[in-house]
Amino acid sequence: MTSNHAIPPEIAQEISRRLAEAEREHKVRILYCCESGSRAWGFASPDSDYDVRFIYVHEEDWYLSFDIERRRDVIEYSIVDEIDCSGWDLRKALYLFTRTNGALLEWLNSPIHYIERGNFAAKLRDLAPRAINNVALCYHYSHMARRNAREYLFRDKVKLKKYFYVLRPLLAIRYIEEGRGIPPVEFEHLVESVAPSDIRQGIASLLAAKRVTPELGLGDPIPEINTFISTETERHGTAFHGQGRPDINERVEVAEELNALFRETIKGEHKGSHPTERY
Numbered sequence: 001m002t003s004n005h006a007i008p009p010e011i012a013q014e015i016s017r018r019l020a021e022a023e024r025e026h027k028v029r030i031l032y033c034c035e036s037g038s039r040a041w042g043f044a045s046p047d048s049d050y051d052v053r054f055i056y057v058h059e060e061d062w063y064l065s066f067d068i069e070r071r072r073d074v075i076e077y078s079i080v081d082e083i084d085c086s087g088w089d090l091r092k093a094l095y096l097f098t099r100t101n102g103a104l105l106e107w108l109n110s111p112i113h114y115i116e117r118g119n120f121a122a123k124l125r126d127l128a129p130r131a132i133n134n135v136a137l138c139y140h141y142s143h144m145a146r147r148n149a150r151e152y153l154f155r156d157k158v159k160l161k162k163y164f165y166v167l168r169p170l171l172a173i174r175y176i177e178e179g180r181g182i183p184p185v186e187f188e189h190l191v192e193s194v195a196p197s198d199i200r201q202g203i204a205s206l207l208a209a210k211r212v213t214p215e216l217g218l219g220d221p222i223p224e225i226n227t228f229i230s231t232e233t234e235r236h237g238t239a240f241h242g243q244g245r246p247d248i249n250e251r252v253e254v255a256e257e258l259n260a261l262f263r264e265t266i267k268g269e270h271k272g273s274h275p276t277e278r279y
Contacts (some may be wrong), residue, residue: 007035007050007112011083015052015114018077018085026075028056031090031265032121035112036103042111042186043164043207047082047214052114053107054087055121060266063091090265094258097124098251100132102140109185123261131254134176139240141169141176141183142233149229153221160216163206163225170232171195199228 007015019030037051038044056075065071073089088096088104096104108125116122145166152162164187171190172183184190191203202222210216 007039011050012114015050015083015085018083019052019054019115022054022075022077022085022087023056026056028058028075028089029117030054030056030087030115031117032107033087033113033115034107034110035114036107036110038164040106040110040112040185041164041168042188043210045161045210045214045216046212049079050083052083052085054085054115055090055093055107056087057090057265060268063266090262094262097128097131098254098258100136100140102137102144105132105137105182106185109182111186118265120261120265123257127254127257128182131251132182135240137182138173138176138236141172142236142240145169145173145229146233149233153229154226155221157218158221160206160219161210163203163222164210166229167195167199167203167225170229173232173236196228199225 019033022028023030031054033052033054034040035051036053038048039050054075062068062071068091073092074086076086093104105128108121108128148162148165152159153166168187168190171187171194174194175181175183175190178194180193184193188207191200195203202225206216206222
């Protein structure tokens, strides 16, 4: 299986233009921007959207406001074409980091970066192994797998592309359970690391079809993959239910590092640094 992470130059240029416009419109500075979704996971279809996600910071005075709790902490744009662009404020991102937010962790580890200014994202990546809660992360992936399996699989005809949205989180859980750390974003790496041998050929065939087909559509269930999904979800049982989230107040050293990173970032230490762009 091969990766398909290339971003067409004209799309990359348009994404860059929109990000610069977002900075001007909202008077913010983008610290980090990446591709999320199927293109980052490595199983995009020819007509897949570009899911552009970013973390931004306001000027320092914005955070020194009595009503900061009521201020909007996301930037979102209506989807009018294949580029879906949105982002989170620095403060929101750091709070979600303390909650082991699975989407944020995937952003930070995406193989496709559009912008990475300074060492903000690198510091969060370095801190993540000490800060995350494995049960909370497994709950995130378990919920994703169960919801997609319940809605799209185990029928006479199944929505074939949804196999990926079930398999990927289930393999991520196996990766965590084996003590390997934060799961890789790329689906192929998960398959190579923890997928049972009896489902690999079925996965390879699905991947090959999805990468060249605009819409996989409905098809016959794949028995060996269905068996794997049922076995895994039954094995999990209620292991990831009702566990709560990590309390950052009990992780004083982590909270102090995040506060230091927050202050360092809003004071503009990296304002003069140039973004690195990788496609």
